[in-house]
Amino acid sequence: xxxxxxxxAAAYDRLLRAALPMLRAVARRRIANAAEAEDAVQDALLTxxxxxxxxxxxxxxxxxxxxxxxxxxIDRLRRHGRRGAREAPLDEFGETLAAPGANRGExxxxxxxxxxxxxxxxxxxRTALGLAKLEDLPLAEASARSGxxxxxxxxxxxxxxxVLRRRLGVEE
Amino acid sequence: MRSxxxxxELAAGLQPVRRMASPWRQAALWLGLAAAAVGTAVLMNxxxxxxxxxxxxxxEVGQWLxxxxxxxxxxxxxxxxxxxxxxxxxxxxxxxxxxxxxASLGWGCLSDLARLGPMAGQMRAxxxxxxxxxxxxxxxxxxxxxxxxxxxxxxxxxVLLVGGLASAALCSxxxxxxxxxxxxxxxxxxxxxxxxxxxxxxxxxxxxxxxRRQA
Numbered sequence: 001x002x003x004x005x006x007x008x009a010a011a012y013d014r015l016l017r018a019a020l021p022m023l024r025a026v027a028r029r030r031i032a033n034a035a036e037a038e039d040a041v042q043d044a045l046l047t048x049x050x051x052x053x054x055x056x057x058x059x060x061x062x063x064x065x066x067x068x069x070x071x072x073x074i075d076r077l078r079r080h081g082r083r084g085a086r087e088a089p090l091d092e093f094g095e096t097l098a099a100p101g102a103n104r105g106e107x108x109x110x111x112x113x114x115x116x117x118x119x120x121x122x123x124x125x126r127t128a129l130g131l132a133k134l135e136d137l138p139l140a141e142a143s144a145r146s147g148x149x150x151x152x153x154x155x156x157x158x159x160x161x162x163v164l165r166r167r168l169g170v171e172e
Numbered sequence: 173m174r175s176x177x178x179x180x181e182l183a184a185g186l187q188p189v190r191r192m193a194s195p196w197r198q199a200a201l202w203l204g205l206a207a208a209a210v211g212t213a214v215l216m217n218x219x220x221x222x223x224x225x226x227x228x229x230x231x232e233v234g235q236w237l238x239x240x241x242x243x244x245x246x247x248x249x250x251x252x253x254x255x256x257x258x259x260x261x262x263x264x265x266x267x268x269x270x271x272x273x274x275a276s277l278g279w280g281c282l283s284d285l286a287r288l289g290p291m292a293g294q295m296r297a298x299x300x301x302x303x304x305x306x307x308x309x310x311x312x313x314x315x316x317x318x319x320x321x322x323x324x325x326x327x328x329x330x331v332l333l334v335g336g337l338a339s340a341a342l343c344s345x346x347x348x349x350x351x352x353x354x355x356x357x358x359x360x361x362x363x364x365x366x367x368x369x370x371x372x373x374x375x376x377x378x379x380x381x382x383x384r385r386q387a
Contacts (some may be wrong), residue, residue: 008356016179041175047325049182053189054322067256071326
């Protein structure tokens with residue numbers, strides 16, 4: 001550490017790497033959650049870096065490092081405790097609104113997109129789609145109702161489906 | 173980011189730093205500053221006319237020495253507490269002197285009671301006490317907190333409290349040299365009250381200074 005104070009980056013790197021298992025052990029003793037403990041170790045590394053000029057070379061380095069790591073781990077636990085007390089898990093409240101339509105936003109967005117896509121079709125395509133697919137009429141009856149030939153109906157239905165697929169981003 | 177990468181980055185950006193003076197030297201530095209400031213204030217105000225008389229009374233001398241000692245030891249304790257690897261027990265260092273000082277004041281109250289009659293008759297408002305301790309003590313405490321600002325990420329509150337106590341005790345000791353207060357109960361209330369205010373104000377105002385360094 002004394003060398004690091006003088007600016008020896010290699011010595012500093014070696015020191016911190018050698019201390020890392022010890023710092024992790026200190027943090028894990030305080031914090032059960034592994035990711036949170038690792039964050040505390042990184043907090044400690046940053047504090048060690050900030051305070052490196054306050055280390056007294058005549059004194060052993062280990063208690064100095066451990067004390068800083070303990071401090072950061074406790075800070076993190078406290079912060080976590082405070083945040084935990086204020087927060088509530090969101091999914092429990094995800095679908096509890098009383099109005100029947102209120103929880104169906106996604107469906108409504110999807111149907112609005114479909115309606116917009118249908119509006120882009122030509123009138124012939126729309127008619128063909130409505131008769132052949134929605135009402136599910138036999139082609140002969142659909143032809144009689146729309147005044148389009150069976151061939152024209154087939155083509156229009158096929159093209160309409162193609163347009164909708166492309167518009168709604170369905171893979172063909 | 174993984175901790176190993178963080179270490180790599182910290183080491184790569186390493187700048188040489190000037191090593192901080194030892195806590196003993198920091199305490200001595202601040203005590204020198206405080207002695208100069210309080211001493212100047214005392215001389216500007218003039219010593220109290222009955223100082224010579226007072227200094228012949230062992231109880232008074234002991235009381236004054238205890239207050240100075242509490243201030244000096246609190247300054248040392250604050251400098252020690254600001255280092256992460258020093259024991260928290262340093263905080264206990266000024267406690268005996270502080271207790272001796274207040275015990276002596278309490279004893280003084282009792283003997284005044286016998287000498288001067290009921291306490292209520294001895295009470296007056298003494299705003300100059302409060303003013304001096306706060307006006308002198310806050311800048312001194314600020315100087316100390318600045319000197320010990322490395323305590324922010326380590327032990328902020330103990331350093332603020334013990335450091336505030338150091339300023340308060342030394343200001344109170346200085347005040348006793350020029351301000352004429354006969355009754356011990358007055359000293360206890362006005363000096364003690366002002367010290368308490370100074371310690372609390374120091375802790376409240378010093379907190380942002382310390383917290384800023386923690387980021």
